[in-house]
Amino acid sequence: MGRIKTTPIKRTTQAIFEKDKQEFTNDFNENKKIVEKHAQFQSKKIRNVVAGYLTRLNKNKDEF
Secondary structure, three states, X not given: OXXXXXXXXXXXXXXXXXXXXXXXXXXXXXXXXXXXXXXXXXXHHHHHXXXXXXXXXXXXXOOO
């Protein structure tokens, strides 16, 4: 089982993903840089959680 994402993380991630779907890739490190351009987070951990969730959404585009 994986970690459960909180509702604010999911909402933020989905808003960023809907805004710029084409910009994101399947690479976590590239997505971290892109997320940093689009949103300012208080900590690196939250930025990384959002980037990881975006990577997962991008891999499963057909389902989303």
